[in-house]
Amino acid sequence: MKYLEEFRDPALARGLLDDIRATVTRPWALMEVCGGQTHTIIRHGIDQLLPEGVELIHGPGCPVCVTPLEVIDKALEIASRPGVVFCSFGDMLRVPGSDRDLFRVRGEGGDVRVVYSPLDALRIARENPDKEVVFFGIGFETTAPPNAMTVHQARKHGIRNFSMLVSHVRVPPAIEAVMTSPDCRVQGFLAAGHVCSVMGTAEYPDLAERHRVPIVVTGFEPLDILEGIRRTVRQLERGEASVDNAYPRAVRPEGNPAARAMLEDVFEVTDRAWRGIGVIPLSGWRLSERYRDQDAEHRFSVDGITTKEPAECRSGEILQGLLKPNECAAFGTRCTPRTPLGATMVSSEGACAAYYLYRRLGAPAAAPLEANPVG
Ligand code: SF4
Numbered sequence: 001m002k003y004l005e006e007f008r009d010p011a012l013a014r015g016l017l018d019d020i021r022a023t024v025t026r027p028w029a030l031m032e033v034c035g036g037q038t039h040t041i042i043r044h045g046i047d048q049l050l051p052e053g054v055e056l057i058h059g060p061g062c063p064v065c066v067t068p069l070e071v072i073d074k075a076l077e078i079a080s081r082p083g084v085v086f087c088s089f090g091d092m093l094r095v096p097g098s099d100r101d102l103f104r105v106r107g108e109g110g111d112v113r114v115v116y117s118p119l120d121a122l123r124i125a126r127e128n129p130d131k132e133v134v135f136f137g138i139g140f141e142t143t144a145p146p147n148a149m150t151v152h153q154a155r156k157h158g159i160r161n162f163s164m165l166v167s168h169v170r171v172p173p174a175i176e177a178v179m180t181s182p183d184c185r186v187q188g189f190l191a192a193g194h195v196c197s198v199m200g201t202a203e204y205p206d207l208a209e210r211h212r213v214p215i216v217v218t219g220f221e222p223l224d225i226l227e228g229i230r231r232t233v234r235q236l237e238r239g240e241a242s243v244d245n246a247y248p249r250a251v252r253p254e255g256n257p258a259a260r261a262m263l264e265d266v267f268e269v270t271d272r273a274w275r276g277i278g279v280i281p282l283s284g285w286r287l288s289e290r291y292r293d294q295d296a297e298h299r300f301s302v303d304g305i306t307t308k309e310p311a312e313c314r315s316g317e318i319l320q321g322l323l324k325p326n327e328c329a330a331f332g333t334r335c336t337p338r339t340p341l342g343a344t345m346v347s348s349e350g351a352c353a354a355y356y357l358y359r360r361l362g363a364p365a366a367a368p369l370e371a372n373p374v375g
Contacts, residue, residue, distance in 0.1 A: 004221065006223075007219075007221030007222065007223045007224060008044075008221060008222050008223065009223065012223055013222055013223060013226055016223065016226035016227060016229075016230055017049055017050070017226065019230055020050065020051060020054070020226070020229055020230050020233060021051045023230070023233050023234050023237055024051045024053070024054055024233050024237065025237060026053065027053030027054065027055070028053070028054050028055070028187050028188065028232075028233055028236050029055045029057055029185045029186055029187050029188075030054070030055070030056055030057065030186070030187065030188045030189070030190060030229060030232055030233075031056075031057040031058070031059045031178065031186040031188075031189050031190070031321055032056055032057075032058065032059055032061075032189075032190040032218070032225070032228075033059040033060075033061040033171060033174075033175070033189060033190060033191055033192045033195075034059070034061035034062075034192035034193075034194070034195070034220075034349070035058075035061050035062030035063075035065065035347065035349025035350060035351065035354075036061075036192075036194075036220050036349055037061075037190060037192070037218065037220055037225060038058045038059075038061075038062075038349070038351050038354050039348075039349060039354045039357075040220055040221065040222060040224075040225055041056055041058075041225060042351075042354040042355060042357075042358045042360060043354070043357075043358050044222045046222060046225055046226065046229075050229065054229070054233065056229075057185065057186055057321035058318065058321060058324075058351040059174075059178070059189075059319075059321060060174050060178075060274065060277065060319040060320065061140065061171065061174075061192055061195075061349070062319075062343075062344065062347050062349040062350050062351070063138050063139035063140055063143065063169070063347075063349070064091045064092060064095055064138065064343050064346060064347035064348075064349065064350065065275065065276075065315065065319060065342075065343040065344045065347050065349070065350050065351075066169055066274040066275050066276075066277070066319060066343075067092075067095070067138045067167050067275055067343070068167065068272075068273040068274065068275045068307075069097065069098060069275055069307040069308075069309055070273065070305055070307050071138075071165070071167040072092075072095055072096075072097040072098075073097045073098050073305045073307055074165060074297060074302040074305060075088070075092070075097075075102065075136055075165055076097045076100060076101075076102065076105055077300070077302050077305065078134055078165065078296055078300045078302060079102060079105045079106075079110045079111075079112050079134075080105050080108070080110050081132075081300065083130075083131055083132055084110075084111065084131065084132045084133075084134060085111045085113060085124055085125075085128060085131045085132070085133045085134070086102070086105075086110065086111065086112045086113070086134050086136070087112075087113050087114075087115045087118075087120065087121035087124060087133060087134065087135045087136065088102065088112070088113075088114065088115070088135070088136040089114070089115070089116070089136070090114045091346065091347050091348060092136055092138065093106075093112065093114065094340065094346045095340075095343045095346050095347070096310075096340060096341065096342070096343070096346075097307075098307050098308050111131075115135070117146065118135050118137065118146055118147050118149075118150035118164075119146075119150055119153075121133055121134075121135035121150070121162070122135075122150050122153060122154055122159060122162055125154070125159050125161050125162035126157075126159055128161070129161055130161075131161060132161050132163070132299075133161055133162050133163075134162075134163050134164065134165055134296045134300075135147070135150065135162070135163075135164045135165070136164075136165050137164045137165065137166045137167070137168065138166075138167045138168065139168060139169070140168070140169055140170070140171060140192070140195055141170060141171065141195045141198045141199045141263075142192075142194045142195055142197075142198060143168070144168045144198075144263055144267065144285060145198060145256070145259035145260075145262050145263055147164065147166070147168070148262045148263050148265070148266035148267055149262050149266075150164070151164055151266050151287065151291055151294050152262065152265065152266055154294060155291065155294065162294065163293075163294045163295065163296040163299045163300075164287065164294060164295065164296055165296040165297060166267075166285065166286055166287055166295065166296075166297075167272070167284070168267065168272075168284055168285040168286075169272055169274065169283055169284050169285075170269070170282075170283050170284065170285065171191070171192060171195050171199075172203040172204065172207060173280050173281065173282050173283035174274070174280060174283060175189060175191075175204075175207055175215070176207060176280075177277070177280045177283070178320065178321070179207070179211040179213060181320065183320070183322055185321070186213070186321065187213065187236060188213060188214040188215075188216070188232040188233070188235065188236055189213060189214070189215045189216070189232075190216055190218040190225070190228040190229070190232065191204065191215050191216065191217045191218060192217075192218075193217055193218055193219040193220065193224070193247035193250055193251055194220075194250070196217045196245070196247070196251040196255065197247075197250045197251050197252075197255065197256060198255050198256050198259045198260065199255045199260065200251070200252065200253050200254045200255030200256075200260075201217060201243055201245060201251065201253050201255075202253065202254075204217075204243040205242070205243050208241050208242055208243050209241065211241075212241045213241050214231075214232050214235035214236060214240060214241050214242060214243075214244070215242075215243045215244075216228045216231045216232045216235075216243075216244045216245075216246050217243070217244070217245045217246055217247050217251050218246050218247055219246070219247040219249075219250065224246070224247060227246050228246050228247075231244050231246050263285070265288075266287065266288060266291055267285035267286065267287060267288055268285065268286060268287075268288040268289070269282050269284070269285060270282070270284050270285065270286045271283065271284065272284025272285075274319070275315070275316070275319075275343060276309070276313075276315045276316025276317075276318075276319050276320075276342075277316055277319055277320060310341050310342070312329070312330050312334065312335075312341055313328075313330070313335070313341045313342035314328045314342075315342035315343065315344040315345075315352070318344055318351050318352065319344065319351075324355070325344070325351050325352040325354075325355040325356075325360070326355050326360050326361060328352070331352065331355070331356070331361075332356060332361050335352070336356060337353055337356055337357075
């Protein structure tokens with residue numbers, strides 16, 4: 001296969017589904033870790049095509065969704081200060097903080113800019129030496145390397161008016177947290193292929209072995225997802241629990257050594273709070289001591305912030321796979337992409353946004369593959 005559409009081929013999808021149906025003899029609950037995988041599943045109705053009893057639980061792998069409210073409020077505080085240019089990817093502008101969002105700050109006169117790369121923010125810093133330029137560095141192991149490289153470049157070129165507000169998170173500790181939760185129903189994982197393309201697979205065998213849970217590295221197209229499910233249920237039916245790479249076109253066991261070296265140079269592992277979930281030990285990265293002067297939290301002394309989540313929003317349960325978005329009472333009524341109560345309704349990788357976008361409003365099931373070809 002060379003082209004993207006081949007990973008959406010209906011005939012091949014039917015073959016994989018037939019294989020899954022022939023393999024499954026009892027119910028299984030699998031978690032797709034990444035929000036990008038959730039969107040593929042909901043968009044193509046993959047969950048509705050699986051044999052009865054095979055359930056897909058949507059995991060916490062949406063970077064915007066898990067960025068803690070406290071960090072959002074720190075971003076709002078920094079962005080409101082005079083002389084600051086606050087740069088962020090567009091998704092973050094509409095994420096609700098305790099009492100406003102970055103759009104509101106911009107409307108009130110703050111210099112908040114959407115950028116498409118952290119290097120854009122570095123360029124803005126170079127061009128505006130009289131301003132303090134801050135980049136909002138969030139996300140998983142996928143966005144962390146370019147952010148690390150940007151901090152490294154700023155140091156190398158002596159761009160002293162650039163800093164980063166960092167809230168990076170790591171997948172393996174989140175899997176550990178899911179598996180040790182008393183409410184855990186997950187029996188197998190579709191691991192996030194792009195994360196493994198950076199980090200490799202070495203962190204997963206221990207998790208698979210200790211929790212007796214198959215972990216299959218999975219891509220993002222419909223056939224990738226189906227192949228990941230096929231391999232996971234095959235392991236479960238055989239009583240196996242190992243790590244399997246179903247995304248070899250992008251993932252090598254060692255990952256990307258250059259990216260990992262950059263991460264190790266710039267960041268250090270820390271405990272991190274996940275929005276709606278709480279603190280997960282060793283689940284985050286922060287700037288290491290050597291780069292502390294480029295840490296926006298340190299530079300702007302944004303401490304003492306108290307936060308308040310809207311009681312109505314149940315995104316914490318959604319991020320832990322305990323609730324489906326359309327089971328939230330506010331879904332599609334008080335909470336829509338235009339009037340989001342929680343980050344999971346804002347982000348392009350959020351489960352609530354996926355359910356809203358692809359008509360899971362209690363609407364009829366998606367049409368079968370024949371009538372609604374994948375892709
Ligand atoms: S539908 Fe809205 S209120 Fe409900 S959990 Fe999702 S983001 Fe929160």
